Amino acid sequence: MKTFATTAALLLSLALGSASANELFVTSAKSAGGQAFALDINSSGTATALQIRVAVGEGLKVDLSKCVSGLPGTHSGACGYRNGKVTVLVHSETNEMLPSGMLSIGSIAVSGASAKELSVVELLAFDRNGNEVSISSDDQAPPTRSLAK
Numbered sequence: 001m002k003t004f005a006t007t008a009a010l011l012l013s014l015a016l017g018s019a020s021a022n023e024l025f026v027t028s029a030k031s032a033g034g035q036a037f038a039l040d041i042n043s044s045g046t047a048t049a050l051q052i053r054v055a056v057g058e059g060l061k062v063d064l065s066k067c068v069s070g071l072p073g074t075h076s077g078a079c080g081y082r083n084g085k086v087t088v089l090v091h092s093e094t095n096e097m098l099p100s101g102m103l104s105i106g107s108i109a110v111s112g113a114s115a116k117e118l119s120v121v122e123l124l125a126f127d128r129n130g131n132e133v134s135i136s137s138d139d140q141a142p143p144t145r146s147l148a149k
Contacts, residue, residue, distance in 0.1 A: 022047055022134060039107065043098040044100060048096060056086055069107070075096070
């Protein structure tokens with residue numbers, strides 16, 4: 001009985017631990033002439049701002065018109081494409097936390113001869129005081145944790 005209680009407590013702590021971390025999910029689908037990538041976050045409610053940089057390839061047609069279209073009303077964002085990378089910035093003018101749970105950030109459409117799988121190369125999350133908070137990605141390449149240009 002004691003072993004069961006210990007095992008149950010361990011499983012509960014693991015489940016709660018994984019639920020308390022922010023995680024970015026990137027999903028792709030074929031679109032007319034290219035690929036579309038959805039950016040979603042499983043938010044723990046600890047972040048107010050995000051900085052995401054994804055490598056998509058150079059010399060492509062990149063449509064950023066829906067890049068931050070899924071954000072909640074408490075947040076806004078901006079996206080840019082330069083040197084084969086898309087940078088996504090998300091923040092709250094009123095310093096609100098992103099709500100807990102699965103949230104859509106938006107989507108990116110990419111077309112061109114050299115279109116490849118999107119790869120997260122930088123991923124940062126910040127709390128109300130500008131302190132970095134934990135965030136991970138389902139992308140297989142580990143993102144950097146620096147504010148490099």
